[in-house]
Amino acid sequence: GAGVSQSPSNKVTEKGKDVELRCDPISGHTALYWYRQSLGQGLEFLIYFQGNSAPDKSGLPSDRFSAERTGGSVSTLTIQRTQQEDSAVYLCASSLARGPTDTQYFGPGTRLTVL
């Protein structure tokens, strides 16, 4: 079956512009995660959706970052007024969320470059 897909694969934008990143999780996976991977910082948790519960937004670095998950499937991560420090690879993962050791399946990521 299809894995997690993300689009676009690469995004170059100018400082101050808004960007939207899309994640299509594996069908049937109720949990969806966004992470950010930047040089020297490793992978950082951003936000977590589980079913119809309120999302865990504790990892969002500022109020310029937001995410939504429509119909329990596709998710969009929006970054407003992008800054150069937002340049990173944004990774999405999904899981069945049956328990804390459940496997998270990652997409290939979106590489964001803010000029």
Place this chain on the structure above:
Amino acid sequence: TQLLEQSPQFLSIQEGENLTVYCNSSSVFSSLQWYRQEPGEGPVLLVTVVTGGEVKKLKRLTFQFGDARKDSSLHITAAQTGDTGLYLCAGISPNQAGTALIFGKGTTLSVSS
């Protein structure tokens, strides 16, 4: 804030050599996972260890979870060029409501022939 420290950060070896990568924390984790990531792709899960002292083997890879569940190691025997990649450890806190992972910064392994 829980942190996972990985060492070494970079490792460059010849094919056939053995190596060990370490993942350490001052915090206890309910479980710990190891991932491998190749350029342009997302991380792929290699193993999950749950019990303190647990040892798991995956072909030439041996994973160990410390008795106190604060540290882990990955040992590769007779490394091959196909082992090249970024190795990440990730912990799951026993206090987290969800299952968002806490990642180390990774070990970049380069195996040359």
